[in-house]
Amino acid sequence: xxxxxxxxxxxxxxxxxxxxxxxxxxxxxxxxxxxxxxxxxxxxxxxxxxxxxxxxxxxxxxxxxxxxxxxxxxxxxxxxxxxxxxxxxxxxxxxxxxxxxxxxxxxxxxxxxxxxxxxxxxxxxxxxxxxxxxxxxxxxxxxxxxxxxxxxxxxxxxxxxxxxxxxxxxxxxxxxxxxxxxxxxxxxxxxxxxxxxxxxxxxxxxxxxxxxxxxxxxxxxxxxxxxxxxxxxxxxxxxxxxxxxxxxxxxxxxxxxxxxxxxxxxxxxxxxxxxxxxxxxxxxxxxxxxxxxxxxxxxxxxxxxxxxxxxxxxxxxxxxxxxxxxxxxxxxxxxxxxxxxxxxxxxxxxxxxxxxxxxxxxxxxxxxxxxxxxxxxxxxxxxxxxxxxxxxxxxxxxxxxxxxxxxxxxxx
Amino acid sequence: xxxxxxxxxxxxxxxxxxxxxxxxxxxxxxxxxxxxxxxxxxxxxxxxxxxxxxxxxxxxxxxxxxxxxxxxxxxxxxxxxxxxxxxxxxxxxxxxxxxxxxxxxxxxxxxxxxxxxxxxxxxxxxxxxxxxxxxxxxxxxxxxxxxxxxxxxxxxxxxxxxxxxxxxxxxxxxxxxxxxxxxxxxxxxxxxxxxxxxxxxxxxxxxxxxxxxxxxxxxxxxxxxxxxxxxx
Ligand SMILES: Nc1ncnc2c1ncn2[C@@H]1O[C@H](COP(=O)(O)OP(=O)(O)O)[C@@H](O)[C@H]1O
Ligand SMILES: [Mg+2]
Numbered sequence: 001x002x003x004x005x006x007x008x009x010x011x012x013x014x015x016x017x018x019x020x021x022x023x024x025x026x027x028x029x030x031x032x033x034x035x036x037x038x039x040x041x042x043x044x045x046x047x048x049x050x051x052x053x054x055x056x057x058x059x060x061x062x063x064x065x066x067x068x069x070x071x072x073x074x075x076x077x078x079x080x081x082x083x084x085x086x087x088x089x090x091x092x093x094x095x096x097x098x099x100x101x102x103x104x105x106x107x108x109x110x111x112x113x114x115x116x117x118x119x120x121x122x123x124x125x126x127x128x129x130x131x132x133x134x135x136x137x138x139x140x141x142x143x144x145x146x147x148x149x150x151x152x153x154x155x156x157x158x159x160x161x162x163x164x165x166x167x168x169x170x171x172x173x174x175x176x177x178x179x180x181x182x183x184x185x186x187x188x189x190x191x192x193x194x195x196x197x198x199x200x201x202x203x204x205x206x207x208x209x210x211x212x213x214x215x216x217x218x219x220x221x222x223x224x225x226x227x228x229x230x231x232x233x234x235x236x237x238x239x240x241x242x243x244x245x246x247x248x249x250x251x252x253x254x255x256x257x258x259x260x261x262x263x264x265x266x267x268x269x270x271x272x273x274x275x276x277x278x279x280x281x282x283x284x285x286x287x288x289x290x291x292x293x294x295x296x297x298x299x300x301x302x303x304x305x306x307x308x309x310x311x312x313x314x315x316x317x318x319x320x321x322x323x324x325x326x327x328x329x330x331x332x333x334x335x336x337x338x339x340x341x342x343x344x345x346x347x348x349x350x351x352x353x354x355x356x357x358x359x360x361x362x363x364x365x366x367x368x369x370x371x372x373x374x375x376x377x378x379x380x381x382x383x384x385x386x387x388x389x390x391x392x393x394x395x396x397x398x399x400x401x402x403x404x405x406x407x408x409x410x411x412x
Numbered sequence: 413x414x415x416x417x418x419x420x421x422x423x424x425x426x427x428x429x430x431x432x433x434x435x436x437x438x439x440x441x442x443x444x445x446x447x448x449x450x451x452x453x454x455x456x457x458x459x460x461x462x463x464x465x466x467x468x469x470x471x472x473x474x475x476x477x478x479x480x481x482x483x484x485x486x487x488x489x490x491x492x493x494x495x496x497x498x499x500x501x502x503x504x505x506x507x508x509x510x511x512x513x514x515x516x517x518x519x520x521x522x523x524x525x526x527x528x529x530x531x532x533x534x535x536x537x538x539x540x541x542x543x544x545x546x547x548x549x550x551x552x553x554x555x556x557x558x559x560x561x562x563x564x565x566x567x568x569x570x571x572x573x574x575x576x577x578x579x580x581x582x583x584x585x586x587x588x589x590x591x592x593x594x595x596x597x598x599x600x601x602x603x604x605x606x607x608x609x610x611x612x613x614x615x616x617x618x619x620x621x622x623x624x625x626x627x628x629x630x631x632x633x634x635x636x637x638x639x640x641x642x643x644x
Binding site: 004005006009013016017020302303306307308309310311312313314316404405406 | 463466468469488489492493494495496497501503506507508509510511512520521523524525526568
């Protein structure tokens with residue numbers, strides 16, 4: 001650029017000017033650093049919370065993608081069933097996108113103890129497949145998990161056991177409808193009790209061996225759903241394609257976003273909220289930034305005039321002020337990023353929310369929060385600060401370039 | 413070498429309600445390689461005239477040309493270029509960039525001109541030695557006396573051999589020995605390279621070096637005499 005300094009000399013000039021009033025610069029650096037820290041740290045907490053809510057939500061579905069009879073979602077009765085997956089299906093799902101899959105019978109049922117009865121969702125499962133999809137045997141708080149599809153036992157939630165006023169080892173009766181709309185019922189012994197992140201889940205799902213449930217309903221080699229889990233819940237297009245190719249052409253393949261649109265909208269709202277949060281923090285910062293730069297410019301009116309008198313172009317002066325601002329922002333970002341990483345990493349083992357845990361549970365969140373530091377969020381925070389920071393600095397920089405040299409020099 | 417023509421320059425300032433005629437129909441013809449002193453009491457319009465010729469200030473009316481180019485018609489960017497390539501300035505006050513050392517201040521203009529680093533720094537050292545600041549190259553303005561600062565400004569004004577040097581009270585902060593040294597340096601550049609000098613001053617010592625002495629008062633030229641300057 002003619003009429004300007006070479007970039008090295010400009011940089012040196014900007015750097016020295018930055019430290020001319022080092023106290024003011026330090027205060028501003030601190031403000032930027034704390035602002036960036038707040039952007040990243042709070043985002044990591046919110047992300048952690050939402051991630052967990054979504055992961056829990058997906059675990060309760062379960063799976064990232066499910067295969068059903070086309071009418072199943074309108075009427076989840078056993079009438080709407082699909083063939084149990086065969087060897088060809090398993091071979092087709094042997095791709096890197098797929099982490100695990102399992103087939104399950106899933107029907108509304110009534111469970112009765114000698115004291116009480118409740119409506120539940122009966123799951124006829126392959127116990128190993130459930131574990132592959134995310135069921136954690138650590139959550140079995142009494143008794144045992146099912147042994148296999150032939151297990152004649154029943155695993156129920158802690159809360160349901162309370163409601164039914166029954167106990168481990170006792171028998172309960174499950175009642176549902178078979179494909180001919182006739183009552184199908186069968187006695188099961190309670191062999192295990194599980195806990196879930198939410199009480200409502202403990203009350204809803206009861207697990208039994210798949211073949212036992214199939215026998216009870218009078219069906220063979222048929223299931224209600226196939227659940228498939230993948231690697232990245234934010235990106236399930238590949239998974240949907242792989243599963244669609246493998247599944248029966250009449251079956252319906254649905255990703256989790258459609259199975260639970262509330263979860264999906266939560267994720268979207270969160271993405272929007274992160275950006276809003278960052279911009280809000282930046283706006284708070286920007287007042288300080290503009291003020292600092294304006295002060296720095298007003299102090300140096302004569303200097304800018306002198307530079308112009310010596311032949312430096314106005315836009316080169318503007319560029320110099322912008323460079324100063326960029327240095328300030330970059331330094332503040334550096335410190336802020338280090339602070340953010342340093343404060344999130346020690347919490348990666350989880351933050352016990354203790355006293356507020358009950359309130360969080362009501363919102364559908366767990367009691368332990370795992371902050372999630374996402375590269376994308378960190379980049380976004382940095383981009384917001386740099387881009388909006390430069391935009392904000394345009395005004396002071398423009399002012400600096402507008403002084404007429406003679407007026408500037410005449411000021412004494 | 414620069415030939416300057418000023419035709420009917422007028423400039424009024426408003427001071428409160430009063431109008432001050434800083435330049436009142438000034439017409440001047442300045443031949444190439446002139447060595448001119450502008451003298452006159454404080455407030456007579458010397459600074460205003462120098463600033464107008466250097467394109468730092470706008471006029472109310474009149475025309476200024478340097479080597480045939482109408483300075484008063486150039487836009488900001490072209491004026492900046494003109495100053496950068498052809499005019500050296502020494503201002504009455506506030507001449508230096510505070511965060512740069514003496515050498516960096518002298519190099520500043522050459523940097524903006526785009527001279528290579530080695531050439532710049534050699535020229536800066538040489539000229540600083542010539543104005544008597546050897547050994548002080550790395551001092552910041554705040555670490556220099558008023559006279560030393562003035563000499564840095566002079567060094568910067570002449571280092572890239574402009575065709576015109578506009579100096580406003582360049583000896584204001586100098587003792588008489590330094591003032592004499594400086595004027596000899598100016599005359600040397602004028603005699604050997606034909607650089608045109610216009611020096612505003614009310615310092616009698618300075619006027620003795622002038623080949624042409626222009627007297628101003630109340631914004632008017634009241635005297636314009638060729639004189640036989642003392643030898644340098
Ligand atoms: N920016 C300004 N605003 C108002 N009046 C000014 C300004 N600059 C100069 N003047 C007035 O113009 C007149 C000429 O000033 P100047 O050219 O600085 O004189 P000199 O340099 O000879 O002392 C003076 O009366 C001065 O007060
Ligand atoms: Mg003056």
